[in-house]
Amino acid sequence: MVSFETAKEIFEAPFLDLISKAHSVHIENHDPNVIQVSTLLSIQTGGCCEDCAYCAQSIRNKTKTPKQVITDVDTIVEAAEQAKKLGSTRLCIGASGRLPDPQIFKVACQAITKIKEIGLETCLTMGMLNEQQAANLKRHGLDYYNHNVDTSPEYYGKIITTRTLEERIQTIRLVQKHGIKVCTGGILGMGETNDDRIKMLVLLANLDEPPASISINRLVKIPGTRLEDAPEIDPFDFVRCIALARILMPKSVVRMSAGRESMSDELQALCFLTGASAIFGGVKLLTVSNTEVDLKLMERLNLRLLQCQAPICYLTSSESC
Ligand code: DTB
Ligand code: SF4
16 A cells, blocks of 8 residues: 555655656656557537536536537447557547446447457446446457546545545446456646645555556646636646656556647656656547647657557457447
């Protein structure tokens, strides 16, 4: 178990010592010159009854994101093929809502199996799951389930009131129990303190099994959300969080997720140095735009994109879920 005090000491070390330590941990456990790219696709957008303060898709915010669904499996597979062409090794499918919608869940299951057949990894984010749903996703070949803890236990109630952090952790445990890798993390820049950021990372590090993938988002301030005027996070504190995640969870892949659009090339390079080795490609995240993979930046930094592995088939795509 990592204590808050130990983590805080690491976080508050002189900046250059911190990034140097994080880089050492990174090169011991990962190839520092390889970046993994995932692409997001929202198959159910908007209309969500949860009240996440940062989200354009909550009906409780004044964002008016129209509800849209994609129920055609081939459209999803085409998006996966396009993502693969552009250098992604994983398609991350998103669906808004507290729980999976049964129809959309079926569509996602079928798409997952087909996407695996073209050699791409799959990730899904669809809210809280039950045993049967987790087993079903595993059977269809799902590699990762994304379920963020968002922030510290202490700050959680300021951001979301319609569910508890304990409920989130239950789904994370369930997913891990079914042998699906977990992608979890949170959002920095929601008005939380550095102590909250440290506590969130300590929470992740103390899960029974550390998450395979850690998603670190920098808040994208969406007009109409309750966080549209949130105070900016100091970019060096953002880097400190990447460093702490890297040091506390050496084997996990740290993804620099939403918010790259507002980061300079130099800040991104510093994050790569410190231990981030995954990003989102594609022109869009779920509702907001994204900086596509900048091949020029990759070239200038001599970074290589991780390549797809050979396809692994789980179910045949004709089997139903
Ligand atoms: C995560 O931590 N970030 C991704 C993914 N997991 C699902 C989502 C980013 C969304 C950014 C805001 C939007 O597009 O609405
Ligand atoms: Fe709903 Fe997910 Fe947005 Fe929260 S983050 S409001 S659960 S779509």
